[in-house]
Amino acid sequence: MDVDSEVRILAHIADFMGTSMAFEDVLTTALRFTAGLMGADGSSILLIERPSGNLSFFIVLGEKAEQLKNIALERGEGIAGFVAETGLPMVVSDVNRESRFSARVDQITGFKTRAIACVPLKVRGELTGVIEIVSKKPGSFGDKELDMLGAIAGPVAIMLENARLIREVKRLHDELAEAARLKAEVLATMTHEMRTPINIVIGNLDLVLRGFLGELSERQRKCLETALRNSGEALSLVSSLLDLSRFEAGQYIVHTEEFRLEEIWNDLEAFIRVGLSGKPVELFWTIEGELPTLSSDRMKMKEILSNVIFNAVKYTDRGEVRVTAAPYNGGAGISVEVRDTGVGIPKDSLPYIFDPFRQVEGSATRSLGGVGLGLAIAKRLMELLHGTIEVASELGQGTTFRMKFPAHYHP
Ligand SMILES: Nc1ncnc2c1ncn2[C@@H]1O[C@H](COP(=O)(O)OP(=O)(O)OP(=O)(O)O)[C@@H](O)[C@H]1O
Numbered sequence: 001m002d003v004d005s006e007v008r009i010l011a012h013i014a015d016f017m018g019t020s021m022a023f024e025d026v027l028t029t030a031l032r033f034t035a036g037l038m039g040a041d042g043s044s045i046l047l048i049e050r051p052s053g054n055l056s057f058f059i060v061l062g063e064k065a066e067q068l069k070n071i072a073l074e075r076g077e078g079i080a081g082f083v084a085e086t087g088l089p090m091v092v093s094d095v096n097r098e099s100r101f102s103a104r105v106d107q108i109t110g111f112k113t114r115a116i117a118c119v120p121l122k123v124r125g126e127l128t129g130v131i132e133i134v135s136k137k138p139g140s141f142g143d144k145e146l147d148m149l150g151a152i153a154g155p156v157a158i159m160l161e162n163a164r165l166i167r168e169v170k171r172l173h174d175e176l177a178e179a180a181r182l183k184a185e186v187l188a189t190m191t192h193e194m195r196t197p198i199n200i201v202i203g204n205l206d207l208v209l210r211g212f213l214g215e216l217s218e219r220q221r222k223c224l225e226t227a228l229r230n231s232g233e234a235l236s237l238v239s240s241l242l243d244l245s246r247f248e249a250g251q252y253i254v255h256t257e258e259f260r261l262e263e264i265w266n267d268l269e270a271f272i273r274v275g276l277s278g279k280p281v282e283l284f285w286t287i288e289g290e291l292p293t294l295s296s297d298r299m300k301m302k303e304i305l306s307n308v309i310f311n312a313v314k315y316t317d318r319g320e321v322r323v324t325a326a327p328y329n330g331g332a333g334i335s336v337e338v339r340d341t342g343v344g345i346p347k348d349s350l351p352y353i354f355d356p357f358r359q360v361e362g363s364a365t366r367s368l369g370g371v372g373l374g375l376a377i378a379k380r381l382m383e384l385l386h387g388t389i390e391v392a393s394e395l396g397q398g399t400t401f402r403m404k405f406p407a408h409y410h411p
């Protein structure tokens with residue numbers, strides 16, 4: 001064996017490492033290739049387990065490979081144990097003349113080891129395992145074999161460390177995702193539970209206000225009306241939170257039914273007009289072409305449209321709010337455009353208005369109420385129904401939201 005073959009091995013391993021093979025396969029191939037060149041009867045990569053310091057077989061090649069995978073070496077046991085403890089490479093040309101050799105593994109497998117070469121695996125100065133080759137013939141290995149093994153130890157150790165880091169990151173990611181999901185689940189349950197008492201408060205206030213429990217003085221009425229209005233706001237906030245947390249908890253289910261977009265508009269129009277009352281803003285609803293009948297989630301579609309249209313109404317003081325619906329792709333989908341002549345959204349705010357709890361800073365949003373959940377919910381619902389929602393805006397000129405969604409929802 002000479003420097004040339006070392007270079008050859010390293011070049012070979014570099015080739016393997018560059019492929020998309022699973023890293024265990026790369027290590028196995030590299031080990032087989034190297035051990036083959038050196039005429040070894042068996043070869044293995046052993047890893048140090050923390051905190052015990054035991055060595056376990058990670059990759060094993062040779063006749064007893066299957067048996068070895070279930071065996072662990074104790075801290076410091078045998079040649080591999082010595083190398084893993086000290087970090088010093090070691091070659092034994094005949095185990096019968098080496099007191100550090102442990103025959104325990106051979107006794108289990110029935111293999112007759114005579115020669116061993118073993119090198120440590122190190123990453124950033126830390127010992128992580130060893131590479132070991134064995135032969136049934138005494139005198140099979142010398143310093144050259146040790147050098148060869150030493151040459152592949154570097155890249156092998158780095159590959160192992162990378163794989164460990166990837167596993168670690170993945171584990172952390174899974175843990176975080178699970179924690180987030182549990183949090184959302186708690187929130188979903190809590191908000192759901194909160195709706196019941198709020199509804200009871202609203203029901204009772206309504207009862208008193210309608211005079212079922214006797215006449216009210218003007219002051220009493222005013223007071224209860226304020227309470228009713230605020231309970232209504234609390235209910236809508238809690239409902240929005242519930243919607244959002246259901247998404248995060250993965251609890252959203254699409255219920256499809258057949259309906260027409262016009263029906264949704266009819267449901268919404270009266271409320272929208274109330275929102276416009278007293279403002280010099282005109283409302284238009286136009287259909288361009290023949291709209292297909294939808295087979296999708298009616299409640300969700302209504303919520304999306306009402307969130308977007310109510311925004312247009314809320315953020316427009318004069319001019320118009322124009323809703324235009326049209327078929328696209330020969331009726332496979334419907335596009336809805338909501339265009340207003342309102343305050344507009346600054347360019348640098350556009351990227352985040354669909355994020356939960358984000359409102360345009362310093363605008364009139366605070367005085368207009370709301371918490372910044374409407375668009376976050378609209379966007380998530382839209383994506384759930386396989387649609388898209390986009391925004392374009394000119395500050396002081398107005399804003400246009402464009403939605404597109406398939407007429408037939410397919411899971
Ligand atoms: N048509 C629009 N014109 C101008 N700004 C808008 C328009 N629609 C949304 N925005 C801006 O985007 C922000 C986010 O909208 P979103 O509907 O999510 O929240 P909100 O209306 O403030 O509160 P909520 O809908 O939860 O009651 C708003 O606070 C507002 O600054």
Ligand SMILES: [Mg+2]
Binds near residue numbers: 307370374
């Ligand atoms: Mg809103």
